[in-house]
Structure formats: C-alpha cells, structure tokens
Amino acid sequence: MMTKRLSATVLRAAFGAAAASLLFGMSSGQAFAVSAWAPDTYYTAGTIVSYNGNDYQALVNQTDYSSTGWNPTTASLWTLVGPDSGSGGGTGSTGSGGTGGTTTGTAAGFIYSPYKDTSISMNWNTNTISTNVTGTLSPVLSILPTSVRALTLAFATGECGSESWAGLGGSTLASSNVSLFTAKNINYVISTGGASGVFTCGTDAGMTTFINRYASNNLVGIDFDIEGGQTQAIINNLVQRVVAAQKTYPNLRFSFTLATVAPAPSGASQATSWGSSAPDSFNTYGDWVMQAIQTYGLKNYTINLMTMDYGSALPGNCVLSGGACQMGQSTVQAALNLHDHWGVPYSQIEVTPMIGGNDSAGETFTPSDVDTVSNFVKQNGLAGLHFWSFDRDVDCAPGAASPTCNTIGGVGTLGYTNHFASDLGQ
Template sequence: MKTSRISRGLGFAAVAAGVVGASLAGVGASVANADTPSCATAWSASTAYSGGATVSENGTNYTANWWTQGNDPATNSGPTGSGLPWTNSGACSGSGSTGTGTGTGTGTGTGTGSGGSTGTGATGSISGTFFSPYKDVTSSLNWNTDVMQTAVTGTTIPVVGGSNSLVATAEPNLKGISLAFATGTCGSENWGGVAGADFAAANVPALDAAGVDYVVSTGGAAGSFTCGSTAAMDSFIQRYSSNHLVGIDFDIESGQTASDISNLVNAAAGAQATYPNLRFSFTLATLAASDGSYGGLNSTGGTVMKAIQSSSLTNYTIDLMTMDYGAGTPSVCVVSNGVCEMGQSAIQAAENLQHTYGTPYSKIELTPMIGVNDSSSNVVSLADVDTIVSFAKANGLAGVHYWSLDRDTPCPTAQTTASATCNSMSGTTALEYTNRFLSDLG
C-alpha cells in the first residue's frame, strides 16, 4: 500500500539510527578493551542455535537473536530488532572449537525451526465476503512489548487484548483485520524491524483470544517478501497459526523478479496440503480504464497472474488496490466531473480483471484507500463505500478491505496530501469508515 511508506519509513529510520549507534558503541568498546575475548564455538550450518547462543566465525563472535539454523552470521547479523538472526558481538581471539551442539543460549526468542512456538498449527477459514481493514502494525506500536496499538480513537490503546482495547471498547463488531507488513524472507521475516517470532508471540495469542480473524500480509510498497520453498512457507505459516488465522496476503509492489513471484506462488501452492482452509491473496496495483481498453494490472500484476495460472494453487484471490489512479481520464478510471469517481472505478477495476483474465468475482477482492489518496484528486467518500459494498454483495466478491485502520479518523483540518494517521479530511468522525463498511455488509 502506498502510504505505508510514510509511517514505516520513520520506523526504519529509527532502526537504522539504532544500528549506527550500536556500531559506534561497539567500536568504542573495542578500543577501550585491550583484552580480546576468546572465540566461541565455531558456527556450523547444520547446527540449530537457540536465542542467546554464541558462536564465532573468522575471528568474530556472534550471538543468536532467536532460534536459527543455516543462516551464516557473517552475512546475516544485525542488532536485536533488525530482523536478522545474529548480532555481531565483536572481535575474538583463537580459532574456536567445532560446534556439534544445538546451542546453549537462554534467550527469549520464540521462533523455532518449524516457524515459531507461538503458532498452534491450526487455521480458520473464510466464507462469504470477508472484511478486514489493513493495520499498519508499526503505527503506534509499543516498541517495548511489540504489541499492536492504534491511536485512531484519539488515545493510544491496544487493538486487541484487555478491557481497554479497540475491539473491546470501540469496535466489538470488528471481526477481521489484515496485519501489514511482514518483509524479508519467510522464516527470517520482520515487521518494521521487529523479528517475526517476537511479533507473533506478542500478538497472535491476543488476536485468537479476542476471536478476531486475521490475515498476515507481506510485502507492501516499502519492502518485499520472498519464500523459496513449500517447507519454508509451511514454517512461516506455522509461526502465526491459530484458529483465527484465515489468510496469507502477498502485497507485491516492490520489485520482486519473475522468479521470486513464481517461487512465492509455488510455495503457497505446496502449503495448501498442510493448510487446506487457508486463503492466499495477491494484492496488486490496478487501473480502472473505462475507455473500452480494459486496462488494469501492470506488468508485475500480469506476471503474478501468469504464475498463478501455471501453478496448482486453487484457494487464492486477487485483491485489487483500487486507489491512486492519478488524473481523471478514461484511460485510468471512471470519470465524473473531471476526476476519478472512486466507487465506480473500483467496480470497473473488478470488471476489467474478470474480462482480461477470466477471474470470477468470487476470487476478487477490493481495497480502496479511504479519504484522500496519494494522488490527491482521488478521494474515497462514505458514499463510495456504499457503492463498493453494494457491488461486492451483489456479485459475491471474496472480500473488501481498506487502507488503513489508523487513518479512519479525521485530520484536524482538511489536507490535500495523504496522511498516515488520519484520512486527510474534516467532517468525519473516528471509525466512521469502519462502521460504514460493517453496516453496509450487514
């Protein structure tokens, strides 16, 4: 999603600053301490290490940030929170003995070789038109506990968990949410710098206990997600699994190669055997040409469709990002009064996908961006929500969503640019879009 760049960019900047600070601190410590520590047991690619375990390679000690196996610390190291499995602990002396154990650390990482001890191995399933607003998990995140929070009501509160959470106090009828975004490689993924195992441990049990169905969304505008095998995909899913995990979403916007996309699709297809009820969605940029050309997906979207059609994947949907069309011309959208009419354009995008690729409506989802889009003349109103939901219900669409939960509140004054924390409009109320979707869906 486009505006994920706004908030996640700040998060990555903070992480980067931490990395630089840690590096400088490490240099200072090295200079101050003339006694170089002995090298720990030599790293072995075949050994499994627990969080806190120490190894050495090429005269450097490394400490495991969580469970890891096969990740070379020389090329996979960073501070805790970087999303990398190892921390560079500094230079060491001696060669280090050859390791044969499974790691002796007592760290608190929750990941395991099968995807993390958080997951239960179970999943839920989706029936009917599924509604789940996207939640940028880094927006208002508690960086000390890794617990998702939101300030959409004006007060920062947990999304789920506890009597003061959003679901407990303001939105008891919200039964679905899409968590955005996991980036990196499956098994070593991170959420804006938070390790996947840590994020799962902090949030999956609370979502499950609250009875909220959730989709794990990967990729996005500011990062990519790759997964090279069925086994790796199985492990990734296991980490987040519970009776309320209903989908894995691949938001493909950030330069994945055709090979990356093919591997991702095939890994998902293979995972169907283990998780037959789980739905895999592919979130793609689209136009909504109304000039008879049926213009929609770009070349990346076309590559995704080709990969899906060449695979054995059956439980999938195409989630169209019905946003940011640009200037109002029939080659990109449905035009009304010189601008893109966003509700009708969303419908046109679905019709174009069906026409071009033969995708049935039951496998199409729509995700508008509420309020002002990055293309500021593209504005999704409450009336557009009515239009989109009416079409979705009448045609049996697989789902409707929106970007994003934290934006479902008015800005203090109307803005002509998209904000990550409000909808850039005045005159609406907090959670008004969410409530409109819920009311329209019935």
C-alpha cells in the first residue's frame, strides 16, 4: 500500500475531533453500527471500525493488506477513538470458535501432533491448509485420521504481529483456517521459525497480537523452532515474551524445538543414561535457549528435541548399530541426555523424529523405531510426540529425502501417522 505519511499529530487531532462529533451526534442505534475491521479491505480516511474491543478511525485512505500485518493498532494509519461503541464483533472477539481473541484451549499433559508444513500443497486459491498425501489435493482436515486430534502448523516467520507463512499473511492464514479447526474440534499448535526462517518478537504487545490472531478453544500451543540465524538477543527476547505471555494465556503450552545430537556411552548399542556425567547434546542455539530459560526464570515450558539428521555415523552423534545411526534408540538417547545434563523433567520433554529417510544419508526412521520411541514416551511420561512431517507420510523409493514422501517405501499412505497413534493409544 502506498500512502503519504502526513503528520500523525495533525491527523489525530483532526480526526479525533471528527470522530467525537460523529459518535456523539448519532442516535444510540447508529452508534452501534460501527463495522468490524477486516484485513485486505479498502478504508477511506475518517472511517471508524471496531477492533479488539475498541473503535479506531482511519487517518489516511488505505488497504491493510494481510501480508503487511497492518491493523488498527498501527499508529501511522489509525487513531484510537475509544471503547467499542457496540459493533457485533471483530477479529479481537474473545468468544470461542472464532478467529482472534484471548480465549485459547488448554494443552493436555501429552500431545501427539504431526507437523504440517503449511507451504506444501497449500490451496492458494482458498488459502486452505491442504495436502496431496493421498494423491489428491485435499484440505488436510478432510483426510486426517480420526485418531489424530491435533496438528502442529509450520512455520510463521518474521516479527510477531506482522508474521507471514511462506509469503501468506498471518491474518489471511488465520481467517481461512482457524474456523475449520474449531468446526472439527481439532487442536493445533502454531509453530514459528524453522530451518529456512527466523521468528522474532521484540515486544509483549507484538506477542499478544500474534497469539490473538490464532486464538480459539482449539489453540493449545505456541512452538519456537530455532534452527539457525537467531542471535542470542533474539532468543532472549522470545523467552522474555513467553514469561509475560503465560500470565495472559496460562493454559497454552510454549515449546522450544531444538536440534540435538545423541551421544551414547562408549560401546553402547542401545540408549543408556550417562547419569550426572551426561554431555550437552545441543549446539549454540540450544545452549542459548536453555541459558535464557534459566536467566529469566521461565518455568512452564517444554523442550522439543529434533531427533533427526545426526550427520556422520559417529559415537558422538548417535547410538550406533551396525555402523549406522539407530534412529529410535538415538531419539531415546537424546531425551535421556537432556534430562540428565540440563535437569529437564521428562514431563517437559517432547520429541520429533523425521519419518523415513532423513536428510543425512544412511539415516532411516523405520516403523520399528515408531515402537521404540512410543514405548519410551509412554513409560517415562513425556510431554509430546510429533514427527516431520505429515506430507511425507506416503511411500516412495529410498533415495534423497523428499518433502512429499517417506523415501523408505512399504509403509503405506499415512502409515506412520496411524502407527504412532495406535502405539500411543490415541
């Protein structure tokens, strides 16, 4: 959108007076006719809308495109008039089932939620999160097995409050999909960052805007996937935002998804606890997260371990068997190391393996690894189990890892999804 940046002070003074005369000059019925603000809508200067329980007036002619993250709290475009004069709703409604508000779901003690890369097979005509895992492009919720009651949606990137999803504005993704999840009563976790993006959040207000955008009775978690490109300051900011957000959203789960290796004691071919001598399995980013958690006193959090792509098959990277990384045992080892080295309770640990062939050659997460990991998760009361990723849960021949098939074959369409669910008693 292109606008002339007129003096905000002059505009607020002029339009603030106009707003007052307009509102107080109306009958009560007219005053309650203020429309709810909506993204991607053209507004002329002087238009009054409701948003998050307040009325705002446009300072300039504008279209608040979803991709920009602009909304009535953008001070250069809108000015606050006062408490909502009585419109029928808006993106900030606290009612359940709608898009936006402060109402969220309550995270269960355990969550099974496969990751869904929203950029894979997205229906760009309707902006509906979709998949081609069955061979036909379909809304993901239409083919989700009934035993799977949650998905982790990946990835929001950019600054909180003006985030995007592979170029799709946050408001657009939320308005096109949240109601679909609430209609089917499917829970969801909003995941940020990822291997190819960075999510930042410099203010508590921005975090509030971000969470409220996706809030509903089925939003159960916010996930920060930290894989690279972050500074220590960015990570410190995220942890501080979570400390503050937990006061407003006490029922949400906040997780930090971190890369890990899985070094086992010398000669071990199965996961084995090191006890108090357990090594640190994280890289610099993981260490920064753990240090920030300690520095800022964050208590209610989970650490989600990315148990995949260990690199070279060496004892310092994974549990070895036959000269190869044993992926199920290595997942267990990574959880043991986190618990033993950092003192994180199992009830605050989650794991996310990559099904089938991993990016690192020779690493394959097999159906038998599903059993190994599921049993460990149940026996030790872990907080969650996920996998990367839903769109990969269809057969293709072994080879280089693909974002749309498992590169192992012989498992069947949604074979991993259903196998995990069955093992976990979902």
